[in-house]
Amino acid sequence: MTEKDIVEHLQVAISAANRAGAFVLEAEKQGNHAIYQKQANDFVTETDKLSEDLIISIIREHFPSDAIFGEETGSSGTLENGRWIIDPIDGTTNFFRSLPDYSISIAWEMDPFKPLVGVVFNPRQNELFWASKGGGAFLNGKPIQVSQLKDSSHALIVCVPPHRHHKLAVPYFENMYRIFLETSDLRSYGSCALELSYIAAGRIDGYYELCLGYYDMAAGICILEEAGGSFAPADPLVPFSDSRCDLVATNGLIQDWLFHMVQE
Numbered sequence: 001m002t003e004k005d006i007v008e009h010l011q012v013a014i015s016a017a018n019r020a021g022a023f024v025l026e027a028e029k030q031g032n033h034a035i036y037q038k039q040a041n042d043f044v045t046e047t048d049k050l051s052e053d054l055i056i057s058i059i060r061e062h063f064p065s066d067a068i069f070g071e072e073t074g075s076s077g078t079l080e081n082g083r084w085i086i087d088p089i090d091g092t093t094n095f096f097r098s099l100p101d102y103s104i105s106i107a108w109e110m111d112p113f114k115p116l117v118g119v120v121f122n123p124r125q126n127e128l129f130w131a132s133k134g135g136g137a138f139l140n141g142k143p144i145q146v147s148q149l150k151d152s153s154h155a156l157i158v159c160v161p162p163h164r165h166h167k168l169a170v171p172y173f174e175n176m177y178r179i180f181l182e183t184s185d186l187r188s189y190g191s192c193a194l195e196l197s198y199i200a201a202g203r204i205d206g207y208y209e210l211c212l213g214y215y216d217m218a219a220g221i222c223i224l225e226e227a228g229g230s231f232a233p234a235d236p237l238v239p240f241s242d243s244r245c246d247l248v249a250t251n252g253l254i255q256d257w258l259f260h261m262v263q264e
């Protein structure tokens, strides 16, 4: 894998995210979304599916046989040349309720759970976050960096309760309560890709969520790592998988503290 390969994949990811973002923004303005429920608190619209089709067609123009793992269409292609990981709208509930925090998330990796390229585009705010391994992290072309906050009592932490897995609510809220007592305040935006990008840009300091899909976080963890942040499975005995990722992510400086907070 050469630097040129990484740059070529990054360029295609940026182009696909821009085109899908413009398409999704236009659809949001049109309104009248047909909304389908996949499972409890898990919704999909026609626009999610069309956005994924558009992204896949752009990837296929450039890399016809690469493996692709998309939230809406599942897995296809051969793993030899790595794989793309796509969330065509991350924050679908925000999208169809016209809340501004939704994004298009596209990553590419050679080894599982080690993304080399990550692009997250929020068309409502016109914010394009991207990163490539060793190449740094950027927001609309300007380098970004995590916050330098070391003192958890001043930290702003994103906590997203397990909205699709209510059985996990009690232990989650116990951890969230402890985090709340030891920090400045909590937030929740509803798009994992943006939440990770916001840590990368130094806007917030940490993030704790259970039961993510890998497509929610693949691009975001690449951007976060390149901006100097850290992430890890919330439970060291449960490694990331495509269908379930329990995540603790921070600016790096408070990673040990947040990890410790969620071990009970």
Ligand code: 2AM
Residues within 6 Å of the ligand: 041, 042, 043, 087, 089, 090, 091, 092, 093, 160, 163, 189, 190, 191, 192, 193, 209, 212, 216
């Ligand atoms: P999605 O829109 O692609 O399904 C993890 O929080 C993921 O769950 C988010 O990235 C978002 O992904 C979705 N999500 C977040 N908050 C949600 C909520 N309150 N209800 C439904 N889906 C939510």
Ligand code: CA
Residues within 6 Å of the ligand: 048, 071, 087, 088, 089, 090, 091, 092
């Ligand atoms: Ca989605």
